[in-house]
Amino acid sequence: MSELRARFVDRTGAPAAPITFWPALVIPRSRIDEEIGRLAALPAPADGRRSALIVHPCAQEPGPGLAPGITVALNVLRPGERTRPVRHNSTQVDFCIRGSGRAEVAGTAIGFAPYDVWNTPSMAPYTIANDGDDLQVRLTYSNAALLEKLNIHVVEPAEGAARSAPERGGDVAPEPHATREPEALPLENGAYLMTYEQLINPRPVESRALHWPWKLVKARLDELVALGKDYRGRRLYLLFNPATGRTNGTTHSFFATITIRPPNIVDRPHRHTSAAINYYFAGRGRSTVEGQRFEWAAGDLMFSAPGWGVHNHASYDEPVYELTIQDSPLNIAMESLLWQEDLKGPVAVLGSEAGFRTNRAA
Numbered sequence: 001m002s003e004l005r006a007r008f009v010d011r012t013g014a015p016a017a018p019i020t021f022w023p024a025l026v027i028p029r030s031r032i033d034e035e036i037g038r039l040a041a042l043p044a045p046a047d048g049r050r051s052a053l054i055v056h057p058c059a060q061e062p063g064p065g066l067a068p069g070i071t072v073a074l075n076v077l078r079p080g081e082r083t084r085p086v087r088h089n090s091t092q093v094d095f096c097i098r099g100s101g102r103a104e105v106a107g108t109a110i111g112f113a114p115y116d117v118w119n120t121p122s123m124a125p126y127t128i129a130n131d132g133d134d135l136q137v138r139l140t141y142s143n144a145a146l147l148e149k150l151n152i153h154v155v156e157p158a159e160g161a162a163r164s165a166p167e168r169g170g171d172v173a174p175e176p177h178a179t180r181e182p183e184a185l186p187l188e189n190g191a192y193l194m195t196y197e198q199l200i201n202p203r204p205v206e207s208r209a210l211h212w213p214w215k216l217v218k219a220r221l222d223e224l225v226a227l228g229k230d231y232r233g234r235r236l237y238l239l240f241n242p243a244t245g246r247t248n249g250t251t252h253s254f255f256a257t258i259t260i261r262p263p264n265i266v267d268r269p270h271r272h273t274s275a276a277i278n279y280y281f282a283g284r285g286r287s288t289v290e291g292q293r294f295e296w297a298a299g300d301l302m303f304s305a306p307g308w309g310v311h312n313h314a315s316y317d318e319p320v321y322e323l324t325i326q327d328s329p330l331n332i333a334m335e336s337l338l339w340q341e342d343l344k345g346p347v348a349v350l351g352s353e354a355g356f357r358t359n360r361a362a
């Protein structure tokens with residue numbers, strides 16, 4: 001018999017634990033460049049991956065992230081190098097910040113250039129190659145931090161791997177959208193019962209690698225400047241993956257948005273329980289996060305919003321482009337995405353109740 005014994009922790013009459021914030025911080029371009037140089041100078045590793053995590057000083061093992069649930073890796077490949085195939089149950093967003101290359105994700109080939117984005121689904125075998133002449137640098141954002149905290153991050157080599165499909169029960173083809181009526185036995189009080197057979201065979205939704213080339217995204221993004229000075233929303237596009245359905249994601253955990261900030265645009269202070277990480281790739285500006293002010297410029301990475309911390313961002317005298325990663329789809333799935341667009345206005349549980357509107361004409 002095990003010697004392990006659970007303990008009882010008395011919380012009778014105890015107040016709720018306060019939220020503690022990891023402070024926002026900027027990782028300046030100079031430090032990123034220095035680490036790129038260090039990775040590029042290493043002898044070629046056996047698995048081909050020259051990689052360093054960018055870790056917040058408050059992070060703890062397991063799952064050291066730049067935000068509590070977001071792993072950020074700086075990945076470098078020298079010309080001619082290729083990573084060995086791997087797969088894992090974390091999902092990721094890749095963002096090329098220098099050079100070019102080719103990703104092969106579960107049979108989908110993606111040729112990428114600076115500021116291109118693509119996603120890697122769960123357990124999809126993938127390799128990355130640098131077939132260009134310059135050093136290739138990528139920022140890779142994943143939910144590995146959270147899975148490691150849950151002790152469930154499965155990572156394995158995928159040499160010649162096909163997607164495993166053990167004892168596929170149903171012959172239901174994956175569908176692009178996840179919405180459906182409950183196929184369950186209604187009780188007269190509005191609750192339902194579901195059989196074990198349904199429990200172990202949820203309807204599959206096809207999860208594919210999608211590619212958002214910067215060339216195509218930029219053309220659409222630049223049109224948003226026409227919204228003008230008085231527009232009260234954000235000039236951005238979500239790089240949307242239809243597999244994420246109602247949670248509006250790029251992966252099932254994160255959304256990636258690319259924003260253009262025309263010169264001298266100041267956001268209203270706001271907050272959301274999703275954490276945010278920004279990478280600025282043009283322009284300069286400032287952010288105020290929980291009362292602390294930060295300056296940033298192109299090439300800087302920033303942990304720009306701790307969950308539920310009040311923040312706003314502003315551009316200076318030139319246009320800013322930025323990629324933002326937030327763990328918003330995860331929070332929508334958990335029904336924990338509180339969002340407050342205006343600090344004098346209401347808080348909404350996004351995904352469960354009506355959200356917000358801008359002053360943009362329909």
Ligand SMILES: [Fe+2]
Nearest residue numbers: 270272276305
């Ligand atoms: Fe925000």
